[in-house]
Amino acid sequence: AQSVAQPEDQVNVAEGNPLTVKCTYSVSGNPYLFWYVQYPNRGLQFLLKYITGDNLVKGSYGFEAEFNKSQTSFHLKKPSALVSDSALYFCAVRLLTGYSTLTFGKGTMLLVSP
Amino acid sequence: DTGVSQDPRHKITKRGQNVTFRCDPISEHNRLYWYRQTLGQGPEFLTYFQNEAQLEKSRLLSDRFSAERPKGSFSTLEIQRTEQGDSAMYLCASSPTSSGRTQETQYFGPGTRLLVL
Numbered sequence: 001a002q003s004v005a006q007p008e009d010q011v012n013v014a015e016g017n018p019l020t021v022k023c024t025y026s027v028s029g030n031p032y033l034f035w036y037v038q039y040p041n042r043g044l045q046f047l048l049k050y051i052t053g054d055n056l057v058k059g060s061y062g063f064e065a066e067f068n069k070s071q072t073s074f075h076l077k078k079p080s081a082l083v084s085d086s087a088l089y090f091c092a093v094r095l096l097t098g099y100s101t102l103t104f105g106k107g108t109m110l111l112v113s114p
Numbered sequence: 115d116t117g118v119s120q121d122p123r124h125k126i127t128k129r130g131q132n133v134t135f136r137c138d139p140i141s142e143h144n145r146l147y148w149y150r151q152t153l154g155q156g157p158e159f160l161t162y163f164q165n166e167a168q169l170e171k172s173r174l175l176s177d178r179f180s181a182e183r184p185k186g187s188f189s190t191l192e193i194q195r196t197e198q199g200d201s202a203m204y205l206c207a208s209s210p211t212s213s214g215r216t217q218e219t220q221y222f223g224p225g226t227r228l229l230v231l
Contacts, residue, residue: 004156034219036222041227042224042225043118043120043205043222043223043224043225044157044205044207044222045222046219046220046221046222049219090156090157092156101147101159101162101170101172102147102149102157102159102220103159104156104157104158105156106154106155106156107154107155107156
């Protein structure tokens with residue numbers, strides 16, 4: 001079985017400050033890891049993914065994430081937060097083998113204050 | 115570029131009624147997924163198609179739920195005899211098939227929000 005944990009229900013950060021949204025995962029095998037963002041009453045929008053290779057992955061809107069195999073983590077980061085980054089962020093995992101269904105975390109609400 | 119579309123965007127129904135949702139994936143995407151999202155939770159997988167074949171179903175998909183993708187293009191999700199616990203956002207996603215199933219990304223539609231009274 002695979003699972004994802006997002007330990008923080010909410011992250012508050014001031015505009016211009018760096019942000020981190022945490023994600024840890026559990027799979028029995030090599031993972032694909034994803035971050036999605038959801039704005040109110042909208043579907044999920046893909047931000048970035050880790051497949052193999054460089055542990056630091058860069059994605060849309062200046063976001064990046066670092067894969068850490070020993071800590072089974074895939075934290076989302078951005079050097080300088082914008083008010084428009086305020087949204088619900090989901091981490092997801094799937095196995096490299098087998099069917100391609102995603103397992104999502106519960107989500108973390110990011111609030112960026114002006 | 116047309117993304118994944120879903121219809122309707124909102125549906126209010128009375129308990130016991132049947133409802134059907136439609137998903138149109140990104141053209142030429144072979145794979146199509148249905149997820150359910152309840153308030154405060156991440157999306158939960160329901161079922162998955164590759165072309166017209168339904169390859170996997172979650173235990174969440176009770177006998178009242180059925181999904182089809184008859185021509186390998188659009189898909190429908192039907193819920194029979196709806197219950198209040200079916201109230202949720204139903205999300206559809208699609209992805210291309212790349213060789214070796216590597217590096218595929220699922221692209222989500224806007225969802226259909228169902229409220230069962």
